[in-house]
Amino acid sequence: MKIVPDRLVFLGFGKFVRSDKITAIVPIEEDRGSGRRTLVYIEDIREPLVASRTENTILRDMVGAESGAIEVLRELQIQITQVRPLLKSSIRSEAGLDLDLLSKQISDLTGDDEARRDAPDRLL
DSSP states (O other), X not given: OOOOTTOXXXXXXXXXXXXXXXEEEEEOOTTOBTTBSEEEEETXXXXXXXXXXXXXXHHHHHHOHHHHHXXXXXXXXXXXXXXXXXXXXXXXXXXXXXXXXXXXXXXXXXXXXXXXXXXXXXXX
């Protein structure tokens, strides 16, 4: 996961902080309750801020909802590289689905070509 820089993350009760300034997120275990869910440590601030949101919600906002989608796309791209050329051709003929084109579109969206670099040569 990559943190989206300069994104404002809502901590609850009108508190916002830049995603790239958060250094640690710790769930509150004792005295946890309404308005007290997570301690958020911020760069250059000595004491943590108390957030009314859960650590998972804060983390999701830090990386952005699109981060999960990008991970799914990358996994799909890796799976596509494992499909043999003959099966790709059959899928293209029978279903009209061009897996190579789909893989290229995923690379364009994600900005990388990781799956192709990591895939064994015989599968490409």
